[in-house]
Amino acid sequence: MRLAGKTALITGGTSGIGLAAARTFVREGARVALCARDGKKAQALAAELGPGSVGVHMDVSDLDSIAAGAVLASEALGGIDIVFANAGITVFKPFADWTGEDFDKLFAVNTKGQFFTVQKAAPFMRDCGVVILTGSIAAKTGQPNMALYAASKAPALALAKGIAAALLARRIRVFCLSPGPTKTAVFTSEGPFANGAEKALATVQARVPIGRAADPSEQAEVALFLASDASSFMLGTEIVVDGGKSQL
Known part of the structure; x- marks a missing residue:
């Protein structure tokens, strides 16, 4: 089992890639804290994952909620080995229809929330752990109706590199996983x-x-690779999983 004895905090853990990653990590021996705005749903899904996993209320647009959730997750798991900062929101609109509220909402969750999830969880992480940030190939290509969404996901790679440098002394490896459709x-x-x-x-x-x-499980398998010792000589890099969409 590739994550035997490990613990993981996963945001956006009640659906999509986050939930698929939780199931995959548990399959490989990890105990998981499913973090989401809907704490009750997170708890119900964690119960389905089996003994040792927990559901935690965490609104990544609220720094106090992130901090409190990180404490709860660490206490429940007995420390954290892996942080998968996966929570994100999607808004698509014609260029002329974007508002300041759209801007603030997207960046509050997709950028600010991602950074502070790692910052607040880092004190509870064991050395030689792993951080994975979810990016998007939307940041690589110009697409109608996606300007602000793409802009809010573009910082993920820069954050991965900067956080990797900041945590280098602790040998915590940091990655950006950028899914396609x-x-x-x-x-x-x-x-x-x-x-x-x-x-x-x-x-x-x-x-x-x-x-x-892609099926979410396919993205989860790549997250598993990054979270495991198989990626031990990788650091601060981006893995694109998009069926070739941004490459060909």
Whole structure:
């Protein structure tokens, strides 16, 4: 088991890539703290994961909530080996329709929340741990209706490098995992495409060289690689998992 005896704090842990990562990490021997705004849902899902995993309320747009959640997660797990700062939100709009509120909301969660999740969790991390930040290939290509979302995800790689340098003395390895199109809540009626979700998914998949979107479990397997000793000679780098969309 590749994560035997390890513990992990995962934000955005109740759906999509975060939940898939939690299941994958537990499968490989880890105990997990599922962190999300919906604490009750996090607790219910953690119970399904099995003994040793916990659900924690954490709103990554609120620094006090992040700090409190990090304490609770550390106390429940007995310390933290892996931080997967995965929580994020998606907003798509025509260029002329973006508002200051949209800007603040996106950056509060996707950028500020990501940085402070790691900062608040770091004191509870054991040396030689791993931090994974979720980026996006949206930051690599100009796309209509995605300007602010892409801008809010672009800092993930810079944060990974800066945090890696800051934590170097503790031998904590930091990475940026940048997914391409993935079958998450974005492509459901609850996502930004609303009633056009099925059409949006078909359109996106047609632009992926592999010809489909990823399953969240595929992103989780890459997160597992980064969280495990298999990535022991890697540091401060970005792993792109996008079916070739940003490459070809």
